[in-house]
Amino acid sequence: MKKNLTMFLIMVLTFLSSLSNAYEPQDVVYEDCSKKQVVQADCSGFSSETQPKNVIIFIQDGVGINQIWSSRVYQNGVETKLEFEKFPYQSLVKTCSLSGVTDSAAASTALATGHKTQNGKLGIGPLNQKLTNITELAKKAGKAVGIVTTDELPGATPAGFVVKINSRTKYGRIAELYLESAPELLMGGGRKWFQKQTSSSEQASIIYADAGKTISKAEGAKSKDLLKQASSLGYNIIFTREGLNAYTPEWQKVLGLFSIINMPYAMDRSLESPEPTMEEMARFTLNFLARDPDGFFLMFESSNTDKAGHSVDQARVIDEIIAFEKAVKVALEFQKTHPDTLILVTSDHETGGMEVIPGNYQKGEYVAIKWTTKIMPIVPALHSSQRVPLYGAGPSAELVEKVNDNTEIFCIMKQAINKP
Numbered sequence: 300m301k302k303n304l305t306m307f308l309i310m311v312l313t314f315l316s317s318l319s320n321a322y323e324p325q326d327v328v329y330e331d332c333s334k335k336q337v338v339q340a341d342c343s344g345f346s347s348e349t350q351p352k353n354v355i356i357f358i359q360d361g362v363g364i365n366q367i368w369s370s371r372v373y374q375n376g377v378e379t380k381l382e383f384e385k386f387p388y389q390s391l392v393k394t395c396s397l398s399g400v401t402d403s404a405a406a407s408t409a410l411a412t413g414h415k416t417q418n419g420k421l422g423i424g425p426l427n428q429k430l431t432n433i434t435e436l437a438k439k440a441g442k443a444v445g446i447v448t449t450d451e452l453p454g455a456t457p458a459g460f461v462v463k464i465n466s467r468t469k470y471g472r473i474a475e476l477y478l479e480s481a482p483e484l485l486m487g488g489g490r491k492w493f494q495k496q497t498s499s500s501e502q503a504s505i506i507y508a509d510a511g512k513t514i515s516k517a518e519g520a521k522s523k524d525l526l527k528q529a530s531s532l533g534y535n536i537i538f539t540r541e542g543l544n545a546y547t548p549e550w551q552k553v554l555g556l557f558s559i560i561n562m563p564y565a566m567d568r569s570l571e572s573p574e575p576t577m578e579e580m581a582r583f584t585l586n587f588l589a590r591d592p593d594g595f596f597l598m599f600e601s602s603n604t605d606k607a608g609h610s611v612d613q614a615r616v617i618d619e620i621i622a623f624e625k626a627v628k629v630a631l632e633f634q635k636t637h638p639d640t641l642i643l644v645t646s647d648h649e650t651g652g653m654e655v656i657p658g659n660y661q662k663g664e665y666v667a668i669k670w671t672t673k674i675m676p677i678v679p680a681l682h683s684s685q686r687v688p689l690y691g692a693g694p695s696a697e698l699v700e701k702v703n704d705n706t707e708i709f710c711i712m713k714q715a716i717n718k719p
Contacts (some may be wrong), residue, residue, distance in 0.1 A: 307369070321371075321384040322364045322391070322688050324655040330684045332395035338425060340413040342710035345701060350692035351641035352594035353713045354437070355412070355630055357383070359606030359623055361650030362616075363685045364391075369655065369666045370620040371611070376662035381620075383627050383644040386690035388699035392708065393686055394648045397425050400682050404467040405607070406647035406705060407459025411598075413709035421455065421473070422463035429463045433613055433709060434482060435597035435715045443588045444482040445595060448478060449562040450602035451489025452477065456647055460598045474525055481532055483595075484587055486555035486580055488562045490538065493554075495524035529554050540575035543583045553587060555580070564603050564615050565622035576602060581626035587634045594639075596716065599626065608650030609679035611670045634693055636699050641693040641715050645708060652683035 309321060345398050356440040357365075371381050378662045395415075396405035402418040404440070409415055412430040441658060448457040453473035456466075459692045462476035477485060526536055534554040537543065542555065557574045567576065590597035607615035619715040627644060652671030660666050672681040689708065691699035700710045 305390075306326045321380045322389070324368055324657075325366055326391070326608055327364050327654070328686045330393050330686060332399045332401075332684045334395075336395055336397055336415050337706070338397070338415045338449030338705065340704065340706035340710050342413065342707070342713055345698050345707070345710035345714050347695040347698055347714060348591075348651070350639075351694040352639040353589070353597075353637060353641065354511060354595075354712055354715045355597045355599065355640065355642045356712065357627055357630070357642070357644040358410075358456060358598065358622070359604050359646045360450070360600060360602045360642070361608040361622065361648060361682070362620065362646040363653060363683070363687050365653040365655050365668065366608070366616050367648075367688065368441050369668065370617045370624075372660045372666050372706035373617050374621050374624075375658060381624050382631060383624065383690045385637065386493075386642075386644065386696070387693040387706070388691040388696045390689050390699050390702045391565060391686040392645065392689045392702055393704045394646075395684060398401060400684050401648050402467075402595060402615065402682065403455035403647050404459060406497050408458045409705045410645075410708050411460040413706045413713070415706060420465055421459045421467055422461075423465050427465065432460060432463075433712050433716065434460050434596060434598075436713060439637060440716050441591075441593035442716065443484070443591035443593075443595040443601075445584050445588050445597040446477075446482050446486070447484070447584055447597070448487035448600040448602055449577065450487060450555070450600065451492065451558075452485055452487040453492050454487075454561070454602060456600045456602065457487065457598065475523065478528055478532060481552070482590075483551070484553045484555075484584060486553070486557070486584065488556070488558035488560055490556035491559050493525040493528075493529065493556060522639050526554075539573040541573070543575055543579065544585070546587070548589070561602065561606070564607070564619065566615055566618045570689055577622050578623070578625040578629055581629040585630065589633070589637065596712070601626070605650050608653070609675050611651060611680050613665055613668060617665070631692075639694060641711075642691070643696075643699070643708065643711065644688075644690040645705075646687040647705075649683045649685040649687055651680040652685065 394401050397415050398418040405418045411432040453470040455467040458473050461480045468585050470492050534552040535550045536554045604619045656667035670680050695715045
C-alpha cells in the first residue's frame with residue numbers, strides 16, 4: 300500500500316512539474332569564484348521523510364542553462380521543455396573550486412565527497428587528505444555501484460566518484476584504482492588504459508585542461524594487463540553493443556570498454572556502430588543494477604557536451620543533449636516501476652560561457668549565440684563561472700531546492716544512501 304501511494308505521489312508531482320517554469324536565458328548567473336569558498340558542505344539541514352532505495356545522478360559535462368535552452372528550442376520549440384526540465388524540484392548551483400573557476404576533477408570531487416578542492420585533484424582534499432566518497436558510502440550500505448560515461452573511464456568526472464589521486468592526468472593509475480575499488484559496473488571508453496601495452500606510443504595522447512591549456516596524459520605505457528586482472532575479479536568484459544545482449548543472470552560484475560579512447564559524438568555514430576548509445580547503456584545498467592535487493596547508486600555522465608563546448612560546436616552540444624535526454628527517459632521509465640528511485644540531473648560546470656542572442660526562435664532552429672570564454676582562435680573555449688541547473692525527481696528530491704553549492708548535492712545523495 301505504501302509503495303503504491305509513493306508511486307501515485309510521484310506521478311502527481313511529475314504532472315504538476317509540467318506546468319511549472321524551467322530556466323530561461325535570463326536566469327543565467329555568474330559567480331565570483333575569486334571569493335573565499337566554503338570547503339566542506341554542512342549536511343545537517345539535508346534530511347527527508349522519504350527514503351529512496353536507488354540513487355541516480357546524471358551529469359552533463361560542461362552544460363549550463365543556455366545549452367539546455369538552445370537544445371529545447373531545436374528539439375521542441377521554446378515552450379516544450381526537455382524531460383529533465385519537467386522535474387518537480389530545481390535549483391541553480393555554484394561550481395567554483397578552490398582554484399577559482401573549476402575544472403572537472405575538482406567539480407567531480409565536490410559532487411562525490413561534499414568537499415571543495417584545487418583543480419586537478421580527484422577525491423583528495425585541499426590538504427592532500429583522502430576524502431570519503433559517495434560510492435564508498437553506497438558500498439557500506441550494501442548497495443551496488445555503477446559508473447557510466449561516454450568519456451574514457453579514467454576521465455576526471457567518472458573517476459572523481461571512485462578514486463583518490465592527486466592528479467587527474469594519471470590515467471593508467473586511475474584505471475588500476477578502479478579495479479581496486481571494484482564497482483559492480485563500469486562502462487565507457489578508454490580501453491587502451493586497461494590493455495597491456497608494449498610501447499609508449501600512446502603517451503602522445505592529449506586532453507584539454509580546463510584552464511584552456513593542453514596537457515599530456517601522464518601514463519601511456521604500462522606493463523600490467525588490467526583486463527586479465529578484471530577478469531580474475533569476476534568482471535564480464537565487453538567491447539561492443541552486442542556484448543550487452545550477451546548478458547546472462549550469472550554475470551556478477553560488468554566492465555564495458557566500448558572505445559579505445561573516448562566514445563564518439565552521437566552525431567558521428569552510424570546505425571551499425573559497435574558502440575552502444577547512451578540510451579542503450581542506461582537501459583542495460585538499470586536492469587543490471589536493479590538485481591541488488593539493497594538498491595544501487597549510479598553515476599551516468601554525458602561527456603562529449605564538454606568537448607563540443609571547448610570546440611564551440613553548437614550543433615554537437617545540442618545533439619549530445621538530445622541523446623542524453625533519451626537516457627534520462629529510460630531512467631524515468633524505470634522510476635515508474637521502481638518509485639523508490641531518486642533521479643538527479645546536473646552538470647559539473649559550464650563550458651564556453653554560452654550566451655543567447657535574443658530572437659524569435661522556432662523549433663528546428665539553432666539559436667544565435669556567442670561563446671564568451673573563447674578568447675583566442677587557437678585556444679579552446681574555457682570553463683565559465685555560470686551556475687548550473689540541478690533537477691530532481693523521486694523520494695528526497697525536495698532537498699534539491701535547498702542546494703546552493705555543488706558540494707551540497709553530496710548531502711542529498713548521502714542522506715539518501717544512509718539507512719534510517
